[in-house]
Amino acid sequence: QIQLVQSGSEVKRPGASVKLSCKTSGYMFSAYGINWVRQAPGQGLEWLGWVSEYDGNTQYAQNLQGRLTLTTDTSTNTVYMELRSLKSDDTAIYYCARGISAVLTPADYWGQGTLVTVSS
Amino acid sequence: IVLTQSPAILSLSPGEVGTLFCGASQRVSHSYVAWYQQRPGQAPRLLIHDSSTRATGVPFRFRGSGSGTNFTLTINSLEPEDFAMYYCQQYASSPTFGQGTRLDVK
Numbered sequence: 001q002i003q004l005v006q007s008g009s010e011v012k013r014p015g016a017s018v019k020l021s022c023k024t025s026g027y028m029f030s031a032y033g034i035n036w037v038r039q040a041p042g043q044g045l046e047w048l049g050w051v052s053e054y055d056g057n058t059q060y061a062q063n064l065q066g067r068l069t070l071t072t073d074t075s076t077n078t079v080y081m082e083l084r085s086l087k088s089d090d091t092a093i094y095y096c097a098r099g100i101s102a103v104l105t106p107a108d109y110w111g112q113g114t115l116v117t118v119s120s
Numbered sequence: 121i122v123l124t125q126s127p128a129i130l131s132l133s134p135g136e137v138g139t140l141f142c143g144a145s146q147r148v149s150h151s152y153v154a155w156y157q158q159r160p161g162q163a164p165r166l167l168i169h170d171s172s173t174r175a176t177g178v179p180f181r182f183r184g185s186g187s188g189t190n191f192t193l194t195i196n197s198l199e200p201e202d203f204a205m206y207y208c209q210q211y212a213s214s215p216t217f218g219q220g221t222r223l224d225v226k
Binding site: 035037044045046047050059061062095097100104105106107108110111112113 | 154156158163164165166169175176207209211214215216217218219220
């Protein structure tokens with residue numbers, strides 16, 4: 001079955017970087033795109049960016065341009081999200097989620113989420 | 121594109137019909153709007169994409185409609201498991217989510 005398994009919780013200081021992983025299985029990697037979405041405690045959903053499994057093409061939310069990098073590793077069917085210069089309001093659950101097609105589309109399969117806490 | 125969902129909280133009883141609204145600050149081309157359900161402690165679940173296409177496995181009681189700047193999610197004959205948060209999303213341009221509607225048991 002299709003699965004997206006995310007790496008474990010992280011605690012970081014302000015100004016640090018965090019790199020999360022999302023290992024996919026159960027489907028042909030390179031045929032879809034992966035969205036990253038976060039949810040601050042008690043808040044709504046925020047779309048962060050998207051990466052093509054096929055060619056690594058990316059799109060980022062404007063407010064995160066320059067701080068966010070999405071990459072893929074086709075040898076392990078894993079997608080990575082790196083967020084730099086962390087601030088306290090980056091504290092959130094981060095989800096990876098597979099789009100329904102190869103272009104930027106809504107997500108039908110989601111990882112379990114990774115809690116990132118930014119605190120001094 | 122800014123999405124505004126209404127109402128913020130909708131209180132209904134099982135068996136009733138729920139109507140949730142999503143308004144866009146500008147026209148959403150191709151009606152590229154999706155709806156998600158999120159239960160507490162869970163990841164979101166895709167219900168509807170392209171404004172009116174049900175995702176795989178979504179019950180027929182969930183119906184999406186709309187175009188331009190006005191979109192609606194209708195849930196017929198509410199089941200106990202339908203009481204949750206609902207978010208709309210547009211993906212015609214850089215994707216954005218609405219702030220959500222909480223569907224509560226009356």
